[in-house]
Amino acid sequence: MIQVKAKRIVDGQGRVVLPKAVRKKLDIQPEDRVIVIAKQDEIVIKKHVDQVEEEKVCYVTGVASAECQPFSGGIELSKEAALLLLEEMKSKQ
Structure with missing residues (x-):
């Protein structure tokens, strides 16, 4: 497995340039779609592969x-x- 570590700056519109080695390894081309997942203190970016039933990422859990x-x-x-949010709302009443 190739690991690439690079420092990047997030621009004013929230964009980050993926290192060329990462784009090459994952065969990410201009106009390809990616999935961005927030997991606690990290961000996971995956190349989007069209599927019959596309997976969506939960806004709360990141799954x-x-x-x-x-x-x-x-x-x-x-x-x-949804159940977690309901419980939280009930506990704050």
């Missing part, structure tokens, strides 16, 4: 699943995340 449902504001939530 990709075809079972995530869209809610107002365009966020995707898993059933687990």
